[in-house]
Each structure stands twice: as C-alpha cells, then as structure tokens.
Amino acid sequence: MxxxxxxxxxxxxxxxxxxxxxxxxxxxxxxxxxxxxxxxxxxxxxxxxxxxxxxxxxxxxxxxxxxxxxxxxxxxxxxxxIGYVLQFGGLFPHQTVAENIGLLCQMDGWTKQQTLERVRSLLHMVNLPYESYGSRYPVELSGGQRQRVGVARALSLDPxxxxxxxxxxxxxxxxxxxxxxxxxxxxxxxxxxxxxxxxxxxxxxxxxxxxxxxxxxxxxxxxxxxxxxxxxxxxxxxxxxxx
Ligand SMILES: Nc1ncnc2c1ncn2[C@@H]1O[C@H](COP(=O)(O)OP(=O)(O)OP(=O)(O)O)[C@@H](O)[C@H]1O
Ligand SMILES: [Mg+2]
Missing domain, CATH: 3.40.50.300 (P-loop containing nucleotide triphosphate hydrolases)
Structure with a gap:
C-alpha cells in the first residue's frame, strides 16, 4: 500500500x-x-x-x-x-534503447543473457521489436516511442x-x-x-x-x-x- x-x-x-x-x-x-x-x-x-x-x-x-x-x-x-516512468520518458541519451531498459538488471547483477532476454520481452510488450529498436539511441525515436521505452524500463525489475x-x-x-x-x-x-x-x-x-x-x-x-x-x-x- x-x-x-x-x-x-x-x-x-x-x-x-x-x-x-x-x-x-x-x-x-x-x-x-x-x-x-x-x-x-x-x-x-x-x-x-x-x-x-x-x-x-x-x-x-x-x-x-x-x-x-x-x-x-x-x-x-x-x-x-518502485518502477518509475518519468514525464517525457527520461531516457539516458548516450545509451541505446536496450541499454536503457537493461540498466537496472545489469546493476542488479543479472547475466548478459538474462538481461538480453528481459529486454527483448519488454520491447515486445511495448510493440517495439528488439531487432529494429534495440540498438537505436533515444534521439532516433519519436516522442511516443521514447515513452514506451520508459514504460519498459520501469517494468524491468518487475517492481x-x-x-x-x-x-x-x-x-x-x-x-x-x-x-x-x-x-x-x-x-x-x-x-x-x-x-x-x-x-x-x-x-x-x-x-x-x-x-x-x-x-x-x-x-x-x-x-x-x-x-x-x-x-x-x-x-x-x-x-x-x-x-
Ligand atoms: N524545484 C522547484 N522549485 C520551485 N518550484 C517548483 C519546483 N518544482 C516544482 N515547482 C512548482 O510546484 C508546482 C507543482 O509542480 P509539478 O511539477 O508538481 O506540477 P504538475 O502537476 O506535474 O504539472 P504538469 O502537468 O505541467 O507536469 C508548480 O507551480 C511548479 O512551478
Ligand atoms: Mg508533471
């Protein structure tokens, strides 16, 4: 509560x-x-x-x-x-979409493979296929796409x-x-x-x-x-x- x-x-x-x-x-x-x-x-x-x-x-x-x-x-x-989706996405500009989403998993000690699988499934959930979007930088996304990446990142540790x-x-x-x-x-x-x-x-x-x-x-x-x-x-x- x-x-x-x-x-x-x-x-x-x-x-x-x-x-x-x-x-x-x-x-x-x-x-x-x-x-x-x-x-x-x-x-x-x-x-x-x-x-x-x-x-x-x-x-x-x-x-x-x-x-x-x-x-x-x-x-x-x-x-x-507490997963947090910032207003306007709040992504790190120098990290790719996949790095942004996987950041907390990495910090939490997940293996590369575990993180990758999590990132893939989260991107799938927000309708941004990993193959097309994983290696892009936030500046290469539309505002709405950035917001969806922000949602995926907030869910990464299943808070x-x-x-x-x-x-x-x-x-x-x-x-x-x-x-x-x-x-x-x-x-x-x-x-x-x-x-x-x-x-x-x-x-x-x-x-x-x-x-x-x-x-x-x-x-x-x-x-x-x-x-x-x-x-x-x-x-x-x-x-x-x-x-
Ligand atoms: N660091 C700060 N210093 C001084 N005033 C602030 C600060 N942060 C917010 N405020 C003021 O506090 C009030 C509430 O701001 P807040 O960002 O919570 O509004 P909001 O409801 O989220 O607005 P929006 O819908 O535009 O995002 C505003 O008047 C804002 O100017
Ligand atoms: Mg606000």
Whole structure:
C-alpha cells in the first residue's frame, strides 16, 4: 500500500513567497490498485509522485510504502521496488534503447543473457521489436516511442509499485488504446500498486480504480469514476465538460 498523510511540499518562490506545490495531501492506494492523478499543469502531480520514491523530501507529513515510513526504508531497496516512468520518458541519451531498459538488471547483477532476454520481452510488450529498436539511441525515436521505452524500463525489475508520469501522453489514439489494453492486461496478471498521472480524464476512467483530482497543490477529491462523475465541484465539472 502507498499512503500519504497530510503531506505538504513548499518551495520558496521569488520574493520569498511560498509555493505550496503539494498542500496537505492525504491519500491511500491499496495493494493492486491504480490511482490516476489528474489536474491542470502545475497542480502538483509530479511533485506528489516524486515524494513517494524520495526524489523529493516533504516539508511536512508522512509517506508510507508497504506500511513503513519511506525514511525508514533503505533508499536503494525502496527505489528497486518502485518502477518509475518519468514525464517525457527520461531516457539516458548516450545509451541505446536496450541499454536503457537493461540498466537496472545489469546493476542488479543479472547475466548478459538474462538481461538480453528481459529486454527483448519488454520491447515486445511495448510493440517495439528488439531487432529494429534495440540498438537505436533515444534521439532516433519519436516522442511516443521514447515513452514506451520508459514504460519498459520501469517494468524491468518487475517492481511491486509503479509511478507513471504521463506515460501515454505523447501517443496517438490508436497506440494509446493498445497500451491501455496492455496496461490493463498486465494489471490483471500481476497486481501492481500504481500511481499514474494523466491529463486525460477519459484515460483516468479507463485505467484507474481510484481517481484523484488535484488543483493548486490540493487534492480536491479522490474516489471512484462514479464518485468523480457525480461531483458537484466546479473544477471537476469543468474537467468532465470535455468527456
Ligand atoms: N524545484 C522547484 N522549485 C520551485 N518550484 C517548483 C519546483 N518544482 C516544482 N515547482 C512548482 O510546484 C508546482 C507543482 O509542480 P509539478 O511539477 O508538481 O506540477 P504538475 O502537476 O506535474 O504539472 P504538469 O502537468 O505541467 O507536469 C508548480 O507551480 C511548479 O512551478
Ligand atoms: Mg508533471
């Protein structure tokens, strides 16, 4: 389970003003559940997610993974069990696609052969055949292809938890649809506890067991698709307007 309890992250902005990037957010994602975070640009989604794997430390509040405060986890162990898909893919530019995906396996002491097999099967899963894409560099890929490599890399060590920052953002509707199906299939097979950021409320309804709506650092509402659809909050109403 992933839990945030009264978590706030404040940055000091120009003229010493406080930017409450994440403002008193409390939420729970049960084992096997997917929470989709949705909100306007700058509402604190990426910040909220980076607090979970300790890329960012909170100003106040507590974050628990698997029932334990993240500060009590060994940092390497914590990150190993949390796959992270960065916004825009976040690939290492000087490594090939295969090297990017296999990096964590190599660091984990897998043999070359084991790593190669894993890379092949992950690339197959995201519809980028190893033969055509394995030896390319990120700059030689489209934005959507880079995102898919980012998803493959996050899954490489078969982590129990997944943080996905707009993983399907740059994809055309057809590929997006395919990856949604893949995602739901994986979810059925292996119960991963996931937080996924999206700008697309329809995507949130398709993929999320829970939907969290953020606005200016605050979690406006968290609940099921039905809860969100029934909301009378004006901000949520405006999000729903596009569906
Ligand atoms: N290192 C930083 N220093 C100062 N302010 C920051 C920093 N990182 C983020 N912020 C601010 O915190 C707020 C939340 O940023 P965050 O990246 O979490 O938004 P987001 O919801 O992920 O937006 P987007 O949808 O555009 O990715 C923004 O106002 C941003 O400018
Ligand atoms: Mg973001």
């Amino acid at each position: 992933i839990e945030l309890i009264e978590v706030t992250k404040t940055y000091i902005g120009p003229n010493q003003t406080n930017i409450r990037a994440v403002d008193s957010v409390s939420l729970q994602v049960e084992d096997g559940q997917t929470l989709c975070l949705i909100g306007t640009s700058g509402s604190g989604k990426t910040t909220a997610m980076k607090l979970v794997n300790r890329l960012i430390e909170p100003t106040s509040g507590t974050i628990r993974v698997n029932g334990r405060d993240v500060r009590e986890h060994d940092l390497i162990q914590l990150r190993r069990q 129990q938890y997944l943080l996905m920052d707009e993983p399907f953002g740059a994809l055309d509707p057809i590929t997006r649809h395919q990856l949604h199906d893949e995602f739901l299939e994986i979810k059925q097979k292996v119960q991963k506890t996931t937080i996924l950021v999206t700008h697309d409320i329809k995507e949130a309804f398709i993929l999320g067991d829970l939907i969290g709506v953020m606005d200016q650092g605050r979690l406006v509402q968290i609940g099921s698709t039905e809860d969100i659809q029934a909301s009378t909050d004006p901000f949520i109403q405006s999000l729903l307007h596009n569906v």
